[in-house]
Amino acid sequence: GQQVMQIPQYQHVQEGEDFTTYCNSSTTLSNIQWYKQRPGGHPVFLIQLVKSGEVKKQKRLTFQFGEAKKNSSLHITATQTTDVGTYFCAGLPNDYKLSFGAGTTVTVRA
Amino acid sequence: EAQVTQNPRYLITVTGKKLTVTCSQNMNHEYMSWYRQDPGLGLRQIYYSMNVEVTDKGDVPEGYKVSRKEKRNFPLILESPSPNQTSLYFCASSFSLGGFSYEQYFGPGTRLTVT
Numbered sequence: 001g002q003q004v005m006q007i008p009q010y011q012h013v014q015e016g017e018d019f020t021t022y023c024n025s026s027t028t029l030s031n032i033q034w035y036k037q038r039p040g041g042h043p044v045f046l047i048q049l050v051k052s053g054e055v056k057k058q059k060r061l062t063f064q065f066g067e068a069k070k071n072s073s074l075h076i077t078a079t080q081t082t083d084v085g086t087y088f089c090a091g092l093p094n095d096y097k098l099s100f101g102a103g104t105t106v107t108v109r110a
Numbered sequence: 111e112a113q114v115t116q117n118p119r120y121l122i123t124v125t126g127k128k129l130t131v132t133c134s135q136n137m138n139h140e141y142m143s144w145y146r147q148d149p150g151l152g153l154r155q156i157y158y159s160m161n162v163e164v165t166d167k168g169d170v171p172e173g174y175k176v177s178r179k180e181k182r183n184f185p186l187i188l189e190s191p192s193p194n195q196t197s198l199y200f201c202a203s204s205f206s207l208g209g210f211s212y213e214q215y216f217g218p219g220t221r222l223t224v225t
Contacts, residue, residue, distance in 0.1 A: 033214070043202075045213035097169075098143075099155075100152050100155075
């Protein structure tokens with residue numbers, strides 16, 4: 001079964017507001033990846049975190065990897081309509097089997 | 111252009127009629143995998159392949175078969191499709207996993223409906 005849990009499942013955001021999506025694993029992850037899937041599209045790689053406590057930024061997106069390497073978060077500031085889509089985290093709890101979270105689907109109201 | 115291609119993109123079929131969804135990548139990736147995407151369940155791995163002639167089950171392998179005879183191709187076979195296999199399927203590839211994973215490149219998806 002799915003080993004990586006992601007919350008919330010849905011996030012409805014006012015344009016300009018911030019939001020955060022969280023990813024949790026019951027086991028230690030060697031690394032974690034984040035993907036974005038636009039409506040009707042396919043998942044596209046955003047970033048990978050490897051080190052305990054690592055923080056990476058991509059413009060308005062901030063990604064964190066927990067100290068215990070069991071959780072991660074994606075924070076988006078000043079949400080724009082271009083942020084619409086589903087965001088997935090994917091962790092590597094076991095060799096060779098990347099485990100995806102169920103995703104957070106983001107909608108934006110102007 | 112580096113890409114993963116899947117065919118067909120859309121398929122409507124009937125229960126029990128064998129079908130194959132093809133997947134091909136031009137990036138010389140060792141690792142390839144198949145996922146199905148269902149509402150509320152995210153991406154669930156069906157099968158993966160570490161390299162030619164090396165395949166293994168993912169989380170939801172029942173009712174599916176795969177083969178990896180060439181590095182670039184990784185077809186997904188449904189020997190006897192059933193309605194519960196109606197889903198959106200993605201093929202993905204990357205350089206090898208294990209210890210350190212690389213970004214997955216996804217194909218455009220195949221929407222399968224089994225009636």
